[in-house]
Amino acid sequence: MAFCKVYIATSIDGYIATKDHGLGWLEQLDNPDGADFGFTDHMASIDALVMGRGTFDAVSDFRPWPYDVPVIVASTSLQSVPDDLEAGVQILSGSPAELVEQCELQGLNRLYIDGGRLVTAFLDAGLIDEMTISRIPVLLGGGIPLFGEMTDAVWWDHVATEAFAGGLVQSTYRPTPTSSG
């Protein structure tokens, strides 16, 4: 049974990137303690990173390639990835449930779900088991939103919040158990 996690940074106003998919503002964060905000532990806890096409386009030029886990790009239109990424990146398509199933068939059970549209689709399908949201102390004023429209209101249990020097506030949530669930 897969366990799907979100670990994502957003501006106070809820954007994960500028309108042109820019991530440079993340590097402007004051980080006096050199914290990694739990990223190393998070990456060690997952089997694969599943990202949407928009996120892949935003990071596909990063060299050295920042991920040492298998990367799944969820896309119905992407045909191929750069040659040097072929060993570590595969393209899959399908609904969130179908993506999870295809990962499980490969033995990839602990999945890091990344990117606004993909996260929203997984949330809407009730498939996110934990989300860690890091609020960067900036109002971007516009950009690519973390959360899109979803069908139902869903309550979450707050697990923990940590405020770091420099102003990043990181909160972790898990779905509130329901009597029907």
Add this chain to the structure above:
Amino acid sequence: MAFCKVYIATSIDGYIATKDHGLGWLEQLDNPDGADFGFTDHMASIDALVMGRGTFDAVSDFRPWPYDVPVIVASTSLQSVPDDLEAGVQILSGSPAELVEQCELQGLNRLYIDGGRLVTAFLDAGLIDEMTISRIPVLLGGGIPLFGEMTDAVWWDHVATEAFAGGLVQSTYRPTPTSSG
């Protein structure tokens, strides 16, 4: 010189009300300690509450009237308020700077700015001196957003964050001083 504060609750996905301006979800928050989340202290710290038309429409039927401070409704279209509110509610119009000036002329210097569109307009005008955002642990999936589009990206200093039993996470920010400012 006026001091303008935001003190507002939002869902994890950034909505301050459901699409029909509903606030009932706020009452579903688990609050085992009976916390008031600093609201009494906040209200004691302000001279007047300035709200947009949308917020006024959402609260104008509340009885007993919940505010014991002067309320300013920022609106160019609202003609009058219910008779029983006339003593405590006035209608003003103008830009954020003009609204602040009209308040100052009445000796109202510490202003609580409320409502998504008004907060966004004040932020865009650089007129917010402090904002306290309470994140309710729910994804509403849609609704009235807290933050609208703004012209410039603006960094803020994180002042404090407190996580309450029940999962509300409250963060306070103040504008980062700039060399030009």
